[in-house]
Amino acid sequence: MYPKHHIYEKSANTVIVVLLLSLCAITVYPFLYVLAYSFSDGTTSASRIITFLPSHPTFENYKAVFSNDLIVNAFGISVARTLTGTLLHLIVTGLAAYAISKDDLYGKKGLMLYFMVPMFVAGGLIPSYILINKLHLMNSFWVYILPGMFSTFHMIIIATFLRGLPESLEESAKIDGAGDLTIFRKIVVPLSVPVFITIALFVGVAQWNSWFDAFLYMTDTRLHPLQTLLYKIMFEAQAKDFQQMALMSQGKSNVTPEAIKMSTLIVSVVPAVCVYPFLQKYFVKGVTMGAVKA
Amino acid sequence: MERRQVWKRVKRRKTLYLFLVPAVAAVFIFNYLPMLGIVIAFQDYTVSQGFLSSPFVGFKHFAAMFDNPDFYDSLKNTLGINVFAILIGFPMPILMALMVNELREGRFKKTVQSITYLPHFISWVIIGGIVYRLLDQDTGIVNIIITSVFGGEAIAFMREPHYFWGIAIGSAIWKEIGWNSIIYLAAITAIDQQLYEAAIVDGAGRVKRIWHITLPGIAPTIIVLFILTTGSIVSVNFSVGGTMTPNFETLFNLRNAMVSSASDNLDILVYKIGVQYAHYSYASAIGLFQSIVALILIVLSNRLSKKVNGYGLY
Numbered sequence: 001m002y003p004k005h006h007i008y009e010k011s012a013n014t015v016i017v018v019l020l021l022s023l024c025a026i027t028v029y030p031f032l033y034v035l036a037y038s039f040s041d042g043t044t045s046a047s048r049i050i051t052f053l054p055s056h057p058t059f060e061n062y063k064a065v066f067s068n069d070l071i072v073n074a075f076g077i078s079v080a081r082t083l084t085g086t087l088l089h090l091i092v093t094g095l096a097a098y099a100i101s102k103d104d105l106y107g108k109k110g111l112m113l114y115f116m117v118p119m120f121v122a123g124g125l126i127p128s129y130i131l132i133n134k135l136h137l138m139n140s141f142w143v144y145i146l147p148g149m150f151s152t153f154h155m156i157i158i159a160t161f162l163r164g165l166p167e168s169l170e171e172s173a174k175i176d177g178a179g180d181l182t183i184f185r186k187i188v189v190p191l192s193v194p195v196f197i198t199i200a201l202f203v204g205v206a207q208w209n210s211w212f213d214a215f216l217y218m219t220d221t222r223l224h225p226l227q228t229l230l231y232k233i234m235f236e237a238q239a240k241d242f243q244q245m246a247l248m249s250q251g252k253s254n255v256t257p258e259a260i261k262m263s264t265l266i267v268s269v270v271p272a273v274c275v276y277p278f279l280q281k282y283f284v285k286g287v288t289m290g291a292v293k294a
Numbered sequence: 295m296e297r298r299q300v301w302k303r304v305k306r307r308k309t310l311y312l313f314l315v316p317a318v319a320a321v322f323i324f325n326y327l328p329m330l331g332i333v334i335a336f337q338d339y340t341v342s343q344g345f346l347s348s349p350f351v352g353f354k355h356f357a358a359m360f361d362n363p364d365f366y367d368s369l370k371n372t373l374g375i376n377v378f379a380i381l382i383g384f385p386m387p388i389l390m391a392l393m394v395n396e397l398r399e400g401r402f403k404k405t406v407q408s409i410t411y412l413p414h415f416i417s418w419v420i421i422g423g424i425v426y427r428l429l430d431q432d433t434g435i436v437n438i439i440i441t442s443v444f445g446g447e448a449i450a451f452m453r454e455p456h457y458f459w460g461i462a463i464g465s466a467i468w469k470e471i472g473w474n475s476i477i478y479l480a481a482i483t484a485i486d487q488q489l490y491e492a493a494i495v496d497g498a499g500r501v502k503r504i505w506h507i508t509l510p511g512i513a514p515t516i517i518v519l520f521i522l523t524t525g526s527i528v529s530v531n532f533s534v535g536g537t538m539t540p541n542f543e544t545l546f547n548l549r550n551a552m553v554s555s556a557s558d559n560l561d562i563l564v565y566k567i568g569v570q571y572a573h574y575s576y577a578s579a580i581g582l583f584q585s586i587v588a589l590i591l592i593v594l595s596n597r598l599s600k601k602v603n604g605y606g607l608y
Contacts, residue, residue, distance in 0.1 A: 016396050017397075017402075019393060023390070023406070023410060023471070024405075024406055026468065027409050027410055027412065027413060027468070030428055031424075033427070033428065033435055034427060037427065050435070092316045092320065096313060096314050096318075098310075098313060099310040099311070099313040100314070104303070104307065105307060106300060106303045106304050106307075107304075111314065111318075118321060118325035118326070120589075121585070122325070122585065123328025123330075123332055124332070124578065124581035124585060125561075125564055125565065125568060125581060126331075126564065126568040126577045126578045126581055127327075127328035127330075127334065127581075128331075129568065129569060129574075130334075130574060131323075131327055131328055131331060133341075135323075146324070147324045150317045150320040152321075155317070179309060180309035180313070181309060184313075205415050208417075209416070210417075211417065211419050212543065227417050227420075230423065231547070234419065234422065262427065265420055265423050265424070269416060272415050273412075276412065279415060280411065
């Protein structure tokens with residue numbers, strides 16, 4: 001009886017390990033493939049089979065990408081919107097969370113209701129589109145920052161964390177005559193670094209990845225972030241940006257548009273992959289926190 | 295409470311109210327104003343006349359919507375893609391979490407998780423680009439395998455509509471399976487370990503333990519996520535990310551003119567009519583129809599859950 005059971009358990013383990021390994025392979029392989037493609041000589045990548053390794057490895061594609069004014073500019077816009085957007089979001093959402101975490105705040109229930117309703121009801125794309133137009137945010141950098149400067153969900157996560165802080169520190173600061181702003185800056189923020197990092201990573205990744213806002217609201221291509229430029233390069237073969245790039249790459253005979261696409265793609269993935277270890281450490285906690293709340 | 299007392303309490307904590315001002319203003323402007331904007335679904339809205347003086351036309355745009363063949367195609371795509379995505383995709387992260395949970399704590403378990411979460415943090419623009427490259431008819435690796443390993447004919451995956459649903463659903467599962475499994479794994483770790491010990495003493499095998507302890511233990515989490523997923527079928531907030539079903543961004547980044555008959559859902563129809571053709575009122579009417587269907591689906595699945603399990607999301 002026992003040995004049979006043992007064999008059964010062991011083979012079940014093997015099946016599980018094999019299945020999970022295949023899942024990992026399926027997850028990683030597309031990235032490796034694109035990476036290999038991005039280092040391949042453009043003229044041969046069309047005829048030769050690329051699997052894991054580049055054919056005729058070359059840096060030409062990346063040279064073309066980094067010497068392209070549009071791509072470098074878009075990279076800068078992406079960095080700027082990610083930093084500004086995350087910072088403002090942390091300030092606005094953090095201040096609100098501090099206020100809402102206080103039990104003696106009069107009208108707290110009403111305020112919470114006010115914040116919660118939009119989680120379930122939304123005006124939709126067109127009314128928002130008209131609003132952005134009316135607010136003269138079209139073609140302004142602030143259209144990337146202002147609509148996302150606050151999130152009820154993040155406020156709840158931060159407030160939950162703040163309620164767990166010891167009250168004695170705040171009490172003694174109050175006796176010393178510190179106001180709410182001083183307490184928030186000097187005591188609450190330093191004690192809440194983990195939760196603020198979690199939210200910063202949430203918002204930072206969302207900012208880095210967003211493309212649709214620029215696609216909708218930005219006709220000025222000089223203000224397009226990398227993801228939006230990438231969309232245009234990938235899917236609007238007729239777009240002006242793309243023609244420029246193709247023209248530019250004609251000078252270098254072995255760089256093809258397809259190879260440039262793949263190198264641009266890698267350039268826009270790399271920052272996300274670099275912060276990934278930090279993401280992992282904090283995100284998982286954040287998600288679990290959110291899940292418990294929900 | 296007396297008015298003066300209220301005022302006194304508010305005044306004592308006035309800094310706190312100042313702290314709330316930016317958040318309250320942001321929500322008012324970017325969430326509540328668009329809700330009021332839904333009124334244009336019942337108007338013939340023009341930019342020059344604005345919300346206040348554009349003429350009211352009742353349900354004219356809704357009638358036009360029901361006469362529009364594109365609407366039925368989009369509705370079919372919305373429901374079809376999501377029904378299949380839920381049937382196939384929803385159980386996947388649960389299965390994955392159950393498998394990962396069977397592994398011993400250690401490096402392999404951590405590595406599997408780290409690798410499978412990764413695509414969640416990559417934008418759909420990039421995933422779209424990768425999918426196009428992999429499935430390219432001439433040089434994509436999938437077709438190279440089909441032709442040189444299996445000796446078949448290369449398939450025009452991204453040009454023929456009948457492959458599109460499968461590609462969209464597959465991509466969404468690929469991107470989100472690891473991420474969704476975290477939530478289930480977190481729920482599994484919360485289960486009382488004594489239950490397992492007792493079951494082992496009673497001679498319950500692995501499958502029995504999963505069936506009688508783990509699954510009932512994570513049932514509440516499964517139900518919450520199921521209700522949220524059904525709500526995202528017709529997205530309430532324009533693009534709900536992170537669920538196992540393809541959303542607006544998925545379809546927008548995978549579609550092209552040749553497969554539009556299979557790819558364009560209600561979100562994309564709203565975008566086309568409203569943004570590309572600037573028929574604001576008509577597009578808002580379709581958007582409103584969508585929101586109402588989403589709300590009905592949430593209420594229905596919640597009621598179903600209450601009936602079957604005795605509890606729901608609210």
